[in-house]
Amino acid sequence: MISVMLTPNEERKAMSGLGIMREVTENERKNFHRDGAVHLKGVLGSEWNDILEEGLEYSQSNPDGMSAGVDMPLRIDQFPASHSPMLAKLMAESPVAEIVGSVMQVPVRFYMDQMFYKPAGEISQSAWHQDTCYYNVEGHQLVRAWICADPAPREVSLEVVRGSHLWNITYRPPVGMDPESDPEAAHQLEEDFASGKVLIGKEAHEQWTYFDSFMDPSLPSLPEIDRYRDSFEILGWDYSPGDVILFHGNILHSARGGSMLPHPRRAHASLWAGPDVRYIRRRSQSIPDPIALYEEKPRDGQPLSDFPNVFPIVWEPAL
Numbered sequence: 001m002i003s004v005m006l007t008p009n010e011e012r013k014a015m016s017g018l019g020i021m022r023e024v025t026e027n028e029r030k031n032f033h034r035d036g037a038v039h040l041k042g043v044l045g046s047e048w049n050d051i052l053e054e055g056l057e058y059s060q061s062n063p064d065g066m067s068a069g070v071d072m073p074l075r076i077d078q079f080p081a082s083h084s085p086m087l088a089k090l091m092a093e094s095p096v097a098e099i100v101g102s103v104m105q106v107p108v109r110f111y112m113d114q115m116f117y118k119p120a121g122e123i124s125q126s127a128w129h130q131d132t133c134y135y136n137v138e139g140h141q142l143v144r145a146w147i148c149a150d151p152a153p154r155e156v157s158l159e160v161v162r163g164s165h166l167w168n169i170t171y172r173p174p175v176g177m178d179p180e181s182d183p184e185a186a187h188q189l190e191e192d193f194a195s196g197k198v199l200i201g202k203e204a205h206e207q208w209t210y211f212d213s214f215m216d217p218s219l220p221s222l223p224e225i226d227r228y229r230d231s232f233e234i235l236g237w238d239y240s241p242g243d244v245i246l247f248h249g250n251i252l253h254s255a256r257g258g259s260m261l262p263h264p265r266r267a268h269a270s271l272w273a274g275p276d277v278r279y280i281r282r283r284s285q286s287i288p289d290p291i292a293l294y295e296e297k298p299r300d301g302q303p304l305s306d307f308p309n310v311f312p313i314v315w316e317p318a319l
């Protein structure tokens with residue numbers, strides 16, 4: 001028998017046969033790098049939307065230790081693809097990795113995913129924040145892919161501060177306990193950090209909240225973007241199922257709330273990493289590391305390529 005070695009790209013295509021609906025254009029690629037975000041219209045076929053919808057409904061009905069806001073107007077699950085079969089399929093087989101890779105033009109690894117489930121009625125806001133300071137990673141080649149199972153007009157879809165991915169600033173994530181409220185615990189945290197400990201342990205995967213960590217007092221507070229909206233250049237889009245919004249891991253972004261929708265707004269966001277992405281313990285970490293990474297005992301500064309079993313290359317540019 002002859003065995004044929006498939007590249008990561010060929011493997012993904014062979015698995016599903018449901019490829020990208022159209023190529024990403026050169027202009028779209030440029031816009032992403034200039035603005036820090038791009039709205040790619042009509043790149044995913046409707047089969048993928050059915051898979052997304054089924055995968056999100058499964059996660060919604062099966063909360064686990066990484067679910068935040070169960071039965072609340074904003075439900076956020078971390079790593080839902082680790083237990084929702086259809087979200088796992090979406091991450092392993094859909095063109096999302098190819099879309100990220102075509103914009104980045106570098107080999108791509110999957111880092112983690114999240115679900116943002118907002119029921120019908122008054123849609124709640126997702127506050128302004130940057131993403132990567134929640135995680136123990138840093139690098140310029142960190143990209144989020146945001147997709148939604150429902151039509152999401154601009155009033156409820158993503159908004160970004162144009163170009164803020166290049167500000168070279170890390171703001172304090174707006175979650176966690178104030179260290180001044182518990183100086184003893186805050187001191188312990190400093191000691192743990194200095195001794196090289198990962199601040200959020202593996203056990204957090206069993207039971208975790210956004211408020212188990214401390215806000216990092218060494219980071220500046222976020223600007224009051226909603227209060228001074230006119231001072232910022234804000235980009236936003238009307239989203240239709242089949243579109244993908246890509247945004248840079250360091251860009252300031254939010255989703256507006258307050259509008260009424262007759263249907264839910266069920267979104268999924270995945271985080272993808274290129275070659276410059278490294279492991280770095282952060283005091284502002286609020287989301288646990290991917291569970292398989294704990295076994296690897298990562299050290300600060302190690303590139304994700306040091307952990308090929310946890311983060312295999314899932315897409316690479318054609319030669």
Ligand SMILES: O=C(O)CCC(=O)C(=O)O
Pocket residue numbers: 116125126131144146253254255267269
């Ligand atoms: O979908 C939302 O409401 C927020 C999404 C978000 O903040 C993210 O993907 O980082």
